[in-house]
Amino acid sequence: MGRYILKRLGISVIVILLVSVISFTLVHMLPGDPAVLALGSEASEQDVEAFREKYYLNRPVVEQYFIWITDAFRGNLGDSITYSRPVTTCLAERLPRTISIGLPALILSSIFGILCGIVSAIRRGKFIDNLITFLSTIGLGAPQFWLGIVGIYIFGMKLGMLPLSGYVAPSEDFGQYVYYGIMPILILSFSLLAAVARQTRSNMLEVINQDYIRTARANGLVETSVVYKHALKNALIPVITTIGLQVRVVVGGSLMVEQVFNIAGIGTLIVSAINGRDYMVVQGCVFVISVFTVLVNFVIDLLYGFVDPRIRKSWR
Amino acid sequence: MSEGKAKKTNGARRFFRVFFSRGWVTKLCFGIIVAFVFIAVFAPLLTPYTPYEQNLLSILAGPSGEHLLGCDNIGRDTLTRLLYGARVSLVTGLLSSIWAAAVGTTIGLIAGYVGGWVNTLVMRITDAMIAIPPIIFTMVLSTMVTGNLLGISVVIGVSIIPSYIRMVNGLVISLRENDYVTAANLIGQKQLVIMFRHLLPNCLASLIVTFTMNVGTAIMLESTLSYLGVGIIPPTPAWGVMVSEGYKYLFNQPLVAILPGICIMLVVIAFNIVGDALRDALDPRLRGKL
Amino acid sequence: MEEKKVLLDVKNLRTSFFTDAGEVKSVNDVSFHVNEKEVVAVVGESGSGKSVTQLSVLQLIQSPPGKILGGEVWFDGENLMNYSKKQMCNVRGNGISMIFQEPMTSLNPVYTIGNQLTEVLRAHHKNMTKQEAWKRGVEALAAVGIPDPEARMKNYPFEMSGGMRQRAMIAISVACNSKLIVADEPTTALDVTTQAQVMELLLSLVEKNGTSIIVVTHNLGLVTRYADRIYVMYAGRIVESGTTEMLLTNPRHPYTLGLLASVPKLDSDRDEKLIPIEGTPPNLANIPEYCSFYPRCPYACEECKTKKAPTLRPIAEEGHFMACHLDVVKGGQNG
Numbered sequence: 036m037g038r039y040i041l042k043r044l045g046i047s048v049i050v051i052l053l054v055s056v057i058s059f060t061l062v063h064m065l066p067g068d069p070a071v072l073a074l075g076s077e078a079s080e081q082d083v084e085a086f087r088e089k090y091y092l093n094r095p096v097v098e099q100y101f102i103w104i105t106d107a108f109r110g111n112l113g114d115s116i117t118y119s120r121p122v123t124t125c126l127a128e129r130l131p132r133t134i135s136i137g138l139p140a141l142i143l144s145s146i147f148g149i150l151c152g153i154v155s156a157i158r159r160g161k162f163i164d165n166l167i168t169f170l171s172t173i174g175l176g177a178p179q180f181w182l183g184i185v186g187i188y189i190f191g192m193k194l195g196m197l198p199l200s201g202y203v204a205p206s207e208d209f210g211q212y213v214y215y216g217i218m219p220i221l222i223l224s225f226s227l228l229a230a231v232a233r234q235t236r237s238n239m240l241e242v243i244n245q246d247y248i249r250t251a252r253a254n255g256l257v258e259t260s261v262v263y264k265h266a267l268k269n270a271l272i273p274v275i276t277t278i279g280l281q282v283r284v285v286v287g288g289s290l291m292v293e294q295v296f297n298i299a300g301i302g303t304l305i306v307s308a309i310n311g312r313d314y315m316v317v318q319g320c321v322f323v324i325s326v327f328t329v330l331v332n333f334v335i336d337l338l339y340g341f342v343d344p345r346i347r348k349s350w351r
Numbered sequence: 352m353s354e355g356k357a358k359k360t361n362g363a364r365r366f367f368r369v370f371f372s373r374g375w376v377t378k379l380c381f382g383i384i385v386a387f388v389f390i391a392v393f394a395p396l397l398t399p400y401t402p403y404e405q406n407l408l409s410i411l412a413g414p415s416g417e418h419l420l421g422c423d424n425i426g427r428d429t430l431t432r433l434l435y436g437a438r439v440s441l442v443t444g445l446l447s448s449i450w451a452a453a454v455g456t457t458i459g460l461i462a463g464y465v466g467g468w469v470n471t472l473v474m475r476i477t478d479a480m481i482a483i484p485p486i487i488f489t490m491v492l493s494t495m496v497t498g499n500l501l502g503i504s505v506v507i508g509v510s511i512i513p514s515y516i517r518m519v520n521g522l523v524i525s526l527r528e529n530d531y532v533t534a535a536n537l538i539g540q541k542q543l544v545i546m547f548r549h550l551l552p553n554c555l556a557s558l559i560v561t562f563t564m565n566v567g568t569a570i571m572l573e574s575t576l577s578y579l580g581v582g583i584i585p586p587t588p589a590w591g592v593m594v595s596e597g598y599k600y601l602f603n604q605p606l607v608a609i610l611p612g613i614c615i616m617l618v619v620i621a622f623n624i625v626g627d628a629l630r631d632a633l634d635p636r637l638r639g640k641l
Numbered sequence: 642m643e644e645k646k647v648l649l650d651v652k653n654l655r656t657s658f659f660t661d662a663g664e665v666k667s668v669n670d671v672s673f674h675v676n677e678k679e680v681v682a683v684v685g686e687s688g689s690g691k692s693v694t695q696l697s698v699l700q701l702i703q704s705p706p707g708k709i710l711g712g713e714v715w716f717d718g719e720n721l722m723n724y725s726k727k728q729m730c731n732v733r734g735n736g737i738s739m740i741f742q743e744p745m746t747s748l749n750p751v752y753t754i755g756n757q758l759t760e761v762l763r764a765h766h767k768n769m770t771k772q773e774a775w776k777r778g779v780e781a782l783a784a785v786g787i788p789d790p791e792a793r794m795k796n797y798p799f800e801m802s803g804g805m806r807q808r809a810m811i812a813i814s815v816a817c818n819s820k821l822i823v824a825d826e827p828t829t830a831l832d833v834t835t836q837a838q839v840m841e842l843l844l845s846l847v848e849k850n851g852t853s854i855i856v857v858t859h860n861l862g863l864v865t866r867y868a869d870r871i872y873v874m875y876a877g878r879i880v881e882s883g884t885t886e887m888l889l890t891n892p893r894h895p896y897t898l899g900l901l902a903s904v905p906k907l908d909s910d911r912d913e914k915l916i917p918i919e920g921t922p923p924n925l926a927n928i929p930e931y932c933s934f935y936p937r938c939p940y941a942c943e944e945c946k947t948k949k950a951p952t953l954r955p956i957a958e959e960g961h962f963m964a965c966h967l968d969v970v971k972g973g974q975n976g
Contacts, residue, residue, distance in 0.1 A: 046475070053479035061491045160705070176620035178571060178591075180578045181612030184598055188605050244703075246746040252701055253741075254761045254813060255734030257727075264760075268751050287484035294579065306579060309490055317491060325482040332482075344751060344797045
């Protein structure tokens, strides 16, 4: 088992290094001279030179990368040009907001997605199945930014039940947090829920036709045991992967939701950084987010083994 | 020869039977795609206006005989802009998927066939690319191409290349073990011939399905980028642009923001469902895998 | 012949599957019975409805698309067709056990053998504690000849060989003291030596525990050695039935004749050729009014196509039935 974990960990580290190369390259492909952008076009030659010297911009690209990556692993992602603060500070400030929207959405969508998938599979072809399938089709097809706008229009403008935008931290005032956060969270969960429900449903339907389910029935086990003990565990194993992949979608989705609801989280930070050519922030954000998804998938890999004895055996 | 032909028509018949036996939903979605392509091609013939024509008298006007779906904040006809918007979506959707399919399939095929460390390296890079959320990936890249249709398509294509690499790679690795590949090797066929004549055709069913679904994904990505202001830029009538412009006047005239979203949704859903139906019709074994 | 007590009596069972291509009459008016301590074989090609018949007896047909349309299933003096879902659960695994073809996939891959065994035991014996169930499970594994049963209880199915898994499946029915074991192609997926072992094990249960066994198979050669009586099924119907001896020495239905001719025998001339049955089984979604074996039958005549499909009728010997307009005896036509 130790060897398996080490191997997965090794792969994750390699992927993280590759991610750092990609995010570095991506950002260095951005047009415009960061020094000129930061100081304005009227800055003196000397100031520009000094700026370049300070941020190692006059060094060869490869050296720049190594300076950045070694600093990154020491917890220093460079300075933001726009905010004149370390990127890590910007991230630390915004991360809690993104998490307070993204995490509840992930949890909600996982739980209800699995439930909907099971109900849908058991009541296959019935009204409830059609309803869930219809809703998840919409959830997968509707753009999140648009869903947000429709939500704002219906619940904010027409019904006046919920605020149009804004954010209150849960630590500040939990009631207000729910009041402001409920719509972004629900809209973010909607498309995730759709994906999880769809995956669970199709897995359940596949598993229900397996021989061992027939055996369980032939052995006189009651339907609840057949479904919730024998079918569910087998069906959930692939769903874990889906949820793992969803983490990536949550990040992308929270970017949309933050933008629509005007929440100052990581998403809005990236968007404004890209528009303002704040290189270090973009680079740092892309890197941190990607490392996060890689680590989540590492955990998912381990989780897999705990659920599936066949994989656990291959660990030994 | 004639037997082979008979088999082929039989296969085609089975294909159409299964494809259309999935009830009215599939047919409807197929119809949506046909209508979408038709509208995109013939947009200028379907409306008396141009998408840039401003009518200051009907700013944010509601639906009327003159402007069936109303007008936006500078008096442009919403219906006309929606029709032209289909062009943008179709072009980016198709272009990006085609180029991603070409590049992704080739890389996946070669890496999977060669195997060894080349394959490992390619797959790790793919993992790394997948780890970056596609929206962020394309947002960063799209700043280089500023609003140009072709450029945006290329950028979106880059972000969906990994899905082709993964799929083709997985298939090739399992196909490589088949006897006919060994046989082809033994009779001394060239590696390239084996790859493109023997392995590629076996990936075709999966490729068609992935392609169809990716058109939907690409359209979604394009509209998202356009909404965020880093994709197609105004005044070009892209659906995402329309949502973002209409958002500001949501209270006065919700149609401008809401309608383009419905268009995006319908088209994306249509491609997803037709992709599903294609998968079942082409190869039911793929169910649950794609 | 001594009167034996009838354990299972199936009358006029009909099961259909409603598919896109139409109604598939998988079980078409099938009647059969099994006596106590008897080994009965149901023989037929794949798609003849032999497995569906057994699944219908236990009401295990996936619905939709399948549906049991009618018939009676008398087991131990009760008609199972009148049973509630809950009562059926009690019969399954407890009164009638079923063993399936694929030992590789018939056990749940994510639970241990012990977990699955004790779960079934405790489902049928509400008062049984976990320890008791475990103990009984170990005994059952030992009874089916699994070495080191205590350790095997903790194994996952994928850690065992095909033969071992099939034994474990049988152990579940042994543990529950089932009166009837339905073995659906129990040995098809196993290698030849294991096949014999599993069959011997099943037979030993008849002697030791007084169990009755239905063996469903396409392999006539296998069952002739073990079965007391044989039912031959074709296209959802029973076409011939009788004791094993009757069917072997005096087969009367052209299909049975064909089956026997296609089975290799160790004791026969080496020169004797195996004669396959020409053609393929009919499409059950579209069976004709007339005899469904007509297109493949070497003895078929005009009458077979004009008359309605034949029903089972008794012939010369007592307990021998067949469904054919003609009366064919080995080597030629007779009347």
